[in-house]
């Protein structure tokens with residue numbers, strides 16, 4: 001189980017350019033809610049960085065501070081070297097955001113919404129190319145946004161996030177409301193962005209989304225950073241392990257599996273031996289040892305720890321949705337008076 005210090009494979013100094021850095025970032029709402037708690041996070045340019053946590057973990061609040069939609073109670077954020085609070089305009093010029101609640105003009109068509117976003121950013125993007133990139137057909141783009149399905153709304157919001165081909169793309173629950181094609185599209189867009197040296201900050205409570213697309217992942221729980229690493233690194237740090245189940249002709253009288261390095265637990269039931277191993281190498285040793293102890297192995301199955309197990313281990317049991325219902329809708333106005 002992770003202790004106070006988040007496990008990380010990036011402890012060594014890294015001289016890659018930094019895209020987003022939060023330093024001791026803390027956000028309180030009133031006296032009772034500590035939404036973000038002393039968050040230190042470094043996202044490097046060119047990576048797809050997963051920001052993972054159960055509902056209410058503080059993901060949107062962190063993004064809100066990055067965008068200066070809310071002010072931090074303590075600490076600071078820089079984006080591509082610009083202070084998020086003091087140089088908000090510079091930050092907004094370099095960042096595209098797909099927010100959790102979209103803030104679209106419902107009476108205007110999708111196309112008008114997009115034109116307005118392009119005008120506001122002064123980037124002169126080709127509207128049809130953007131619509132095409134997110135898979136919104138012309139006929140749909142010419143309808144009022146108020147009548148859009150959740151998936152269409154999400155695609156339009158994604159097009160707006162891509163206006164100006166931003167150096168940093170922030171996606172807050174980007175797959176919410178999308179069908180599998182839409183989910184794939186989000187992944188392709190994220191990958192394409194990163195392949196061109198740009199940064200993607202991908203916030204989600206859906207593990208499979210993050211696993212499929214992200215280079216590294218931070219896990220946030222109740223405002224605190226509990227881990228930063230690759231998914232493979234997180235598994236290894238946790239010794240998440242596997243369960244080897246062997247069916248044998250007969251369980252040997254003297255079973256010496258407990259002596260095998262990496263074996264955490266052994267359970268015997270009739271002709272089935274279940275062995276929990278914490279190290280990958282122990283899996284083969286387990287099979288060899290059972291044979292050496294005198295049994296014929298008739299069948300072997302190996303179950304790896306699921307991502308849910310991994311996540312629960314880090315968050316003390318808060319379980320995210322794997323492919324579950326959409327994220328919570330937009331949060332109410334900031335207690336400090338900011339808007340979202």
Ligand SMILES: Nc1ncnc2c1ncn2[C@@H]1O[C@H](COP(=O)(O)OP(=O)(O)OP(=O)(O)O)[C@@H](O)[C@H]1O
Nearest residue numbers: 029035055056057058059060061328331333334335
């Ligand atoms: N404007 C606000 N006023 C008061 N409390 C707030 C406000 N916004 C967020 N919170 C609280 O701060 C905590 C973190 O919320 P936040 O929306 O940042 O989490 P999240 O990880 O983005 O969750 P979700 O996945 O549900 O969007 C929660 O306890 C939430 O209720």
